[in-house]
Amino acid sequence: MFKTFRRMSKSSIGTVIIVLVGLMILAGFAIGDLQGLGGGARLNSTTLAKVGSLELTDQDASSAMQRRLAQVREQNPEATYATIAADFDPLMANLIDERSLRAFAEQQGFVISKRLVDAEIAQLPGVRGLNGQVSQDSYNAFLARQRMTDAELRTLVTASLLERLLVTPAASSPQISVGVATPYASMLLEQREGQVAFVPLSLFAAGLNPTDAQLQQYYQSVRSRYMVPEQRVLKIAEIGPDQVNVAATPQEIEAYYKSRQADYAARDIRSLSQAVVPDQKVAAGIAQRARAGQAFAQAAAPAGLGADDVALGDQTRADFADVAGDAVAAQAFSAQQGAIIGPVQSSLGWHVIKVDSVKTQSGKTLAQARDEIAAAISKEKQQSALGTLVDRVQDAIDDGANFDQAAKAANLTVVTTPLVTATGASRTDAAYKLPETLVPALKSGFELAPTDDPVIEQLGDDGRFALVAPAQVVSAAPAPLASIRDQVRRDWITKTASDQAMALAKSIGAKASGKTSLADAVKASGRQLPPIGPMRARRIQLTQGGEQVPAPLRALFSTASGKTQVGALQEAPGFFIVKVDKIIPGNALNQPGLISSVQKEFQQPLAQEYGDQFLAAVRESVKVRRNEEAIAAAKKRITSGE
Incomplete structure (x- = not known):
């Protein structure tokens, strides 16, 4: 609705703050046209802007555009810098405003602590490892994926926090009077x-x-x-189970069986219920009620334990010992079915246990377990052999071998694609389709420079890899008229x-x-x-x-x-x-509901206008100086791919 008002009335109620959200750009504000402030010493050719004591360099702009291109390529693998040329000016505005807030905060003694930045980083998607925890390895991997340094990320997170703590309060809860809203409501009619x-x-x-x-x-x-778009001929050599010939020997199967006899022997399985409490008298009360005939869950209820808390289900002695300790497990597995054991003390507290049922699980002879063991040993040997083969190929590359030499030394089968784009499609052969198993190698194949060493890329979660290198690179160019x-x-x-x-x-x-x-x-x-x-x-x-x-x-x-x-x-x-x-002309005086609706519609744009004006005041305070000549040169160089 507000856009309509802006188009028809050309009012001066502010331009919208565009917040760019994503992993590549964590903070920023596209705030209309930045006005360069004259005066002062001339900026050098690599300095695009000076914001207070902070500089925005040509390299900063290049890095921001590189991250933006990587972000766009996640949806459009064929994107180039020309594709995102229109993003250069908004990104420049983002970078200048980020430095303006930092300079203003420094000027006012407003400090963002390292601990606060660390807490924000820990909440970013992708920073945590597979175990859900933040580690140095998981953080380094995140930085590598985003093509950022720790300092760059911290700068962006700091800017995001400054926006939240400085700009957001200034733009909060604007109120629109009836007198302002009524003419606009009348326009709607x-x-x-x-x-x-x-x-x-x-x-x-x-x-x-x-x-x-x-x-x-x-x-x-x-x-x-x-x-x-750029086309490449790729050479890909798969490293997978077909490249390693391993099988379990009879001796290995027998040794495996003997080393795990406890797993294949007959086992005593008991279904148990257990209550663990810190007080011996409470435990004794549970045991007394259970021995008197109450259901175990009912007997434990006065202690604040529910049915799910006390039901352990089927347990082996080893499993239960891991939970309750060896001494408690020994008593539970020496009692008869239906017996109530305890109270028994452990480091966890006082245990009361009921043996709900007792059964014996039959074991497996070597003959019965042979196929199962052979499969397990073969898989383990295969993984080990694949790891060794991958290491051997990587060692060869590290020692100076090219793609063909490394593939030949490892006896790998090489697949050579026709000229393909980053999507794997061939413009000369519409029927060509890159095998699905090799698709993960495309990304690396198009990221490598012709002079780079070949790389080994993981193809999936099933332990397969591929050696990949570009054999021919045809740069993006207009198609011939013919x-x-x-x-x-x-x-x-x-x-x-x-x-x-x-x-x-x-x-x-x-x-x-x-x-x-x-x-x-x-x-x-x-x-x-x-x-x-x-x-x-x-x-x-x-x-x-x-x-x-x-x-x-x-x-x-x-x-x-x-x-x-x-x-x-x-x-x-x-x-x-x-x-x-x-x-x-319309008249909204008899439609108070429409006036109220317009008041609500105006709140968000007006909040954005307040934020715009606050940032304009920040830029004025810290003195932004733009080097328009250097900015134009940087834009031309980056967006043309020079």
Whole structure:
């Protein structure tokens, strides 16, 4: 709703603070246009901005764009710096505002402690290891995945905390008066009437047939539109179970069985209930009630124990000893079924135990366990052999071997792909599909430089690996005209027809902007256009339609009475001409509910405006100086991939 007000009234109620959320960028504020402050010494060519005593360097911008590209590539593996060129300016604003807050906090003696930063880092997704704990290894792995140093991450987390502690309070709970909200509510009730005409592209596309010279000229003017992403020929050698031939020997099976006789022998299994309490008298009371015939759970209930607390289920002696200790387990496994044992003391407290049932689990002979043992030994040997093979291949690479030498020495089978993109698709062979098992190797294959050593990539959780290296790299470049001639021809026809249709629509719009009716202007064009349609709506319909509001309806409410507006239609290729015939003002005085709704709608944008103004004051306080020449050079260098 607020966007509609901004478009129609061009009020000065602030621009929106855009908060960029993600693992790559943990804090930032896109806050309109930053005004460079003059004066002071000239900044050097590698310093993009000076914020108080802090500098923003060319390397800082490069690192931020590199992290942004890595983030985008998670969804679009073929993305390049050109793809994210539009992100450069917002990222620059983020970096300057981050330094502005840090400089302001330092200026005011507002300190973010290391302990607070550590606590924030510990909450980031991906920092904890598989055991759910933060360790130095898990933290280092997180930093490696994000391509960040510890200092860079701490800087971003500090900025996020400063935003939360300084900016958020300044923007909290803004109040909008009825007097401010009422005119906007009345605007929502405004009604407009008009007409719309349509100029379709198909009217001009028929009969267009470009010459070779026209196609060549058009292609040269829009070559970047036909960019083919980087392609590579990859060499991949899988290292898996097929590369190691191992099997359990009879001697190994027999030795395994003997070393684990307790696992294969007959076992005494007992279903137990147990209550553990710190006081001997309480334990004695439980035992007395249980021996008197009460169900064990009922006997333990006065001590605050529930049925789930006392039921242990089936236990072996070893299992129960791990829980209760050897002395308690010895008594429990020497008693008869139904017996109540205890109170017995251990380091845990006083135990009362009931033997609910006793059964014997038959063991397995060597012959019965042979297949099971053979599978276990083979798997263990296979994992060990694979580890040894991977180490041998890595050692060869470390000693200077190239891909072919390392693969040959390890007797690995090499798969060579055709030219493929980062998605694994081949532009020259539409039927080609990289085997699913090798897909994880794509990422490394496209990250390696042609001169880098080959790398070993884990293919999955089943112990398979792959040696991977690029064999050929074809940089991103426009596709040759000959290979996309039909597509370029279609695009030329569309562009030419669009230019002609737009020229006609503008001509009709110019004639109809005044006393001439839209119908007369269309008739004067000499073209047979679709029938003119009437339009009638209230402005509130714009807010109800969200982003799905038709462009002609938006034009109806952004054009003065008696004037016209020309625009493009995406859903039906062509151009529309809207003329506003009548504007009927709205009156919200009799609709207090609508006024209240507008007050609520304004709260969030106004909070964002307050935050915007606070940050503007912070920038003014710390004196931001921008090196526009260096910023432009950095943008050109980074986004062009130079």
